[in-house]
Amino acid sequence: MRSDREIERDVREELNWDPDLDADDIAISVKDGVVTLAGFTKSYSDRLEAEHAAKRVAGVHAIANDIEVRLPSIDQRPDPDIARDAIASLKAQLPLSHEKIKVVVKDGWLTLEGTVEWQYQKTTAENAVRKVKGVKGVTNVISLKPKVEPTDIQRRIQEAFKRNAEVDANRITVETHGSEVVLKGTVRSWIEREEAERVAWSAPGITRVDDRIVVSP
Numbered sequence: 001m002r003s004d005r006e007i008e009r010d011v012r013e014e015l016n017w018d019p020d021l022d023a024d025d026i027a028i029s030v031k032d033g034v035v036t037l038a039g040f041t042k043s044y045s046d047r048l049e050a051e052h053a054a055k056r057v058a059g060v061h062a063i064a065n066d067i068e069v070r071l072p073s074i075d076q077r078p079d080p081d082i083a084r085d086a087i088a089s090l091k092a093q094l095p096l097s098h099e100k101i102k103v104v105v106k107d108g109w110l111t112l113e114g115t116v117e118w119q120y121q122k123t124t125a126e127n128a129v130r131k132v133k134g135v136k137g138v139t140n141v142i143s144l145k146p147k148v149e150p151t152d153i154q155r156r157i158q159e160a161f162k163r164n165a166e167v168d169a170n171r172i173t174v175e176t177h178g179s180e181v182v183l184k185g186t187v188r189s190w191i192e193r194e195e196a197e198r199v200a201w202s203a204p205g206i207t208r209v210d211d212r213i214v215v216s217p
Contacts, residue, residue, distance in 0.1 A: 001059075002059035004030040004031060006059070007030045007033065007057060007059045008028055008029070008030040008035075010057045010058070011035055011054045011057050012028055014053045015050060018049060018053055020049065021046055021049050021050060021053065022041070023050065025041070026038070026039040026040075026041065026050055032061070033059055033062070034061055034062045034063070034064065035060050036063075036064045037050055037051065037063065039067055040068040040070045041067055041068075042070065042071065042072055042075075043071065044135050044136055045130060045131050048130065050067060055191060055194070056189075056191060058188075058189060060215065061214075061215050062215075063190075069136045069137060071134065075133055075134060076134060077108075077133060079106060079107070082105045082108065082132060082135060083110075086110060086129040087103055092128070093124050093125070093128040094121060097116055100115055100116055101113070101116070102114045103129070107136070108136035109135075110135050110137070110139070111138075111139045111140075111141065112125055112126060112129070112139070112140045112141065114142050115145050116142055116144060117144070117145065118144070119144060119201040119202070120201075125142060126138055126140045144207045146204070146205045146206070149205055150206065153176045153179075153205065154174050154176045154181075156203050157181065158174055161174075166195045167192060167196050167199065171186050172185040172187070179205050179208070180206075180207060180208040181203070181206060181209045183196060183197065183200055183213050184213065185213055186215070186216040187215060187216070188215075189215060192215075193211065193213045193215055
């Protein structure tokens with residue numbers, strides 16, 4: 001069992017290790033393995049990268065990301081310009097489904113709306129707009145309405161876990177309720193937890209994944 005002080009030290013070192021992240025204005029606190037990130041960054045991408053860096057540290061059970069994005073004046077842009085570039089990025093990343101997604105921008109905060117068939121389309125849409133210049137944050141409320149009916153979901157996900165070198169299939173149980181999946185068990189790191197959830201979302205016809213996996217090194 002790692003102490004909070006050890007986790008805090010390693011999170012700070014992991015933030016400083018990333019050459020693309022300016023972590024000088026990020027504050028870290030840890031209590032019972034729960035990491036809180038505060039302060040501010042100069043871009044939305046940096047805010048997300050700080051969270052990802054903290055998740056890589058052993059012993060982290062959960063993260064509260066309270067970092068504020070403070071864009072330098074040179075990066076601040078009018079909402080219509082942000083929206084135009086966001087739409088162009090969606091067209092490039094999702095040429096067959098971008099028309100089903102609506103972009104709303106207010107004060108630099110971007111909201112994605114609409115309906116798609118697959119989780120990867122929803123994820124790709126968010127990734128496509130995160131690095132648009134001037135974006136302070138992204139809210140993804142795209143809904144899923146798959147045309148494919150889910151069949152043998154439990155078996156397919158369990159087999160996918162066994163094939164995946166990053167996931168210990170023996171420590172995770174899969175429950176299915178129609179097109180919804182519940183994941184339970186324990187994993188050794190936050191990264192393994194995220195990978196298990198990603199694998200579950202990859203099954204055809206999935207509309208919801210309830211990830212109850214606990215991180216327990």
